Amino acid sequence: MNLRHWFVLFLLTLLMLTVSCTANQPVQPINNTVVPEVTETSLPPTPVPTEVPEKSLVICLGEEPISLYPYGFNSRTMWSILEAIYDGPFDTINFEPQPVIFEEQPTKENGGLRLETVSRVRGDLVINSDGEVVPLIEGTTVFPAGCEDQNCLITWDGSAEVLMDQAVITYPLLPNLTWSDGEVLTAHDSVFSYQIANDPATPVNRYFLDRTASYLAADETTVVWQGIPGFLPNSVADTFWLPLPNHQLASISAADLLESPEATRYPLGWGPYQIDDWVFGDHLALSKNPFYFKADQNLPKFDKLVFRFLGPHADSNLKALEIGECDFIDASVQLDEQLVDVVEGHNLGKLQAWFGQGPEWEHLDFGIVSSDYDDGNQPSVDRPDWFGDVRMRQAVAYCTDRETIANRYFVNRSRVPVSFYPPSHPAYDQSLTALPYDPAKGQALLEEIGWRDDDQDPTTPRVSFGVTNVLDGTVLSLNYATTQSALRVAASYDYAVSLAGCGIQVNLQQMLPTDLYAQGPEGVMFGRNFDLAQFAWTTSRNSPCTLYTTAQIPTQDNLWIGANISGYQNPAFDAACESVLNLSPSDGEEYFSAQQNLQKIFYDDLPVLPLYYHLKTTAGRVDFCGFESLDVSARSVLWNLENYDYGTGCTP
Numbered sequence: 001m002n003l004r005h006w007f008v009l010f011l012l013t014l015l016m017l018t019v020s021c022t023a024n025q026p027v028q029p030i031n032n033t034v035v036p037e038v039t040e041t042s043l044p045p046t047p048v049p050t051e052v053p054e055k056s057l058v059i060c061l062g063e064e065p066i067s068l069y070p071y072g073f074n075s076r077t078m079w080s081i082l083e084a085i086y087d088g089p090f091d092t093i094n095f096e097p098q099p100v101i102f103e104e105q106p107t108k109e110n111g112g113l114r115l116e117t118v119s120r121v122r123g124d125l126v127i128n129s130d131g132e133v134v135p136l137i138e139g140t141t142v143f144p145a146g147c148e149d150q151n152c153l154i155t156w157d158g159s160a161e162v163l164m165d166q167a168v169i170t171y172p173l174l175p176n177l178t179w180s181d182g183e184v185l186t187a188h189d190s191v192f193s194y195q196i197a198n199d200p201a202t203p204v205n206r207y208f209l210d211r212t213a214s215y216l217a218a219d220e221t222t223v224v225w226q227g228i229p230g231f232l233p234n235s236v237a238d239t240f241w242l243p244l245p246n247h248q249l250a251s252i253s254a255a256d257l258l259e260s261p262e263a264t265r266y267p268l269g270w271g272p273y274q275i276d277d278w279v280f281g282d283h284l285a286l287s288k289n290p291f292y293f294k295a296d297q298n299l300p301k302f303d304k305l306v307f308r309f310l311g312p313h314a315d316s317n318l319k320a321l322e323i324g325e326c327d328f329i330d331a332s333v334q335l336d337e338q339l340v341d342v343v344e345g346h347n348l349g350k351l352q353a354w355f356g357q358g359p360e361w362e363h364l365d366f367g368i369v370s371s372d373y374d375d376g377n378q379p380s381v382d383r384p385d386w387f388g389d390v391r392m393r394q395a396v397a398y399c400t401d402r403e404t405i406a407n408r409y410f411v412n413r414s415r416v417p418v419s420f421y422p423p424s425h426p427a428y429d430q431s432l433t434a435l436p437y438d439p440a441k442g443q444a445l446l447e448e449i450g451w452r453d454d455d456q457d458p459t460t461p462r463v464s465f466g467v468t469n470v471l472d473g474t475v476l477s478l479n480y481a482t483t484q485s486a487l488r489v490a491a492s493y494d495y496a497v498s499l500a501g502c503g504i505q506v507n508l509q510q511m512l513p514t515d516l517y518a519q520g521p522e523g524v525m526f527g528r529n530f531d532l533a534q535f536a537w538t539t540s541r542n543s544p545c546t547l548y549t550t551a552q553i554p555t556q557d558n559l560w561i562g563a564n565i566s567g568y569q570n571p572a573f574d575a576a577c578e579s580v581l582n583l584s585p586s587d588g589e590e591y592f593s594a595q596q597n598l599q600k601i602f603y604d605d606l607p608v609l610p611l612y613y614h615l616k617t618t619a620g621r622v623d624f625c626g627f628e629s630l631d632v633s634a635r636s637v638l639w640n641l642e643n644y645d646y647g648t649g650c651t652p
Helices: 003-022 076-085 187-198 314-322 335-347 371-375 390-398 402-410 439-449 486-500 571-581 589-605
Strands: 056-061 090-093 096-099 113-120 125-127 133-135 162-172 212-219 222-227 273-279 283-288 304-309 352-366 477-483 505-511 532-538 608-620
Touching: 056 076, 056 314, 076 273, 076 304, 187 212, 187 222, 314 335, 314 608, 335 352, 335 608, 352 390, 352 486, 390 439, 390 608, 402 486, 402 608, 477 486, 486 505, 486 532, 486 608, 571 589
Parallel strands: 056 304, 477 505, 477 532
Antiparallel strands: 090 096, 113 162, 125 133, 162 222, 212 222, 273 283, 283 304, 352 532, 352 608
């Protein structure tokens, strides 16, 4: 190799080394701008979202229900739980139904409730003038179309055309209703429920079933009810059947549903919560229903709901509330056992308490017409006619310190009734006041009737002189029958002491309910074999006035079936009762005028002595809110539990 060749090879080798050494070096910019040195720094950590704790509500119940199937069982605690599973279909507020799962309530004004004139022929089912479902045959007495009282009744001759009114009610369901498993709730679910209720294997009251001509789904969101001609329900809520999930239960017979866990333990609903677990003897756990139709209103307020079963007694439940193991105590708990403590705790701000009067009302019935008189009143052999004179019933009222006694047992939370309606009932007559305790006026009436204090000793019973249908010399000594409940035993003793101050001797008889309520003719009450009898009736939306009509007097002729145990009779009251039953609140002033007239007759005649309203009581933690009021007409005090809340921002 000559020198020239060696030099060329040297240059090529040097060039390759240069390229190799600079291949991984940063390329300098053409304009020679200096790039600042980059210093590696730590990036901020990725934020981790804070987990919001679940919010739970614990409600203590007075007892554990046997079942949650409304066609197989019925109890206050069952409905308290079902208020969480269902929402509606109607809520009853102050005795009036309010639509929950409907676009609007069916009324005559919006066409949802209408009367259609239909023709009836021999053998067709109709409602006769006594309100019974009967086949139309010759001699049947009915209300023809357009007739609403006894004055226009007709008796069918067997051949003339019979036109009658048939009620039709259309129920428009909300379009966004969903079962808690995500399936759509439709009108067919209500029709399915009706079919189950109508099955002979289902143990339900058949009154409205028997008065239903048809119950159909017009479309997915519309149910149409048609009644037997001549029947018009007092409330549209009475003839809508609570939906049951057809897609889940259709394969189960009506008889098997009475025991099926799908119906009795874990029912599907459309309400604010769904059942997760039932630990028998301890609690029932629920969680928020993700398909609840009010979820867009941020309801319900809690993620979890627990019903605890601590028993009926007040002490264990109040203790649980005190230590935070319970947020709210249901009215099924017997808080009246420690009513003084509840009222005191409320007044001192240790808890919140709510009270409601009725709808049960306690009364003392007068044995006005004893069954002894059914073959004619014979003073020499029959029971004395103690109460045939209304002045005698008024004297008992004036001589009974009802207000003081009611305040003693109910801590001023239950007033003395004036009639059969509780104060929250829309028909309650505010103008009436209970006869006061006025023993002087009572004694004056007794003297006027002929009951004399012949020995001038007010501690001994009076004696009759010239009392109508009572033999002279008869001692004013009355038998007073009631049950063995602790409250009735204590209260009846106080009433007896009060009456003794007017010279009315009372012989207390505490009986087993089976004896007191036994059917006639031997039964004490329903055989009309008593002087005084203390018990309770319950008032609903409809007037209970039929309890005191002549037709309801139990006698041998009607096989001792009837509720008017006092034997009270007044044609004016019977007519007023019929007038009220043919009207509704939608009739406005006519309805309220008829209600006032009815109550005034009852008040003046005093067939029974009203004593007190039964008290419903609930309690909750101090920062509890959303419980608007204790509505005694609702099927459960928990009717709006989706609105319950507590804690920060909650205004009780």
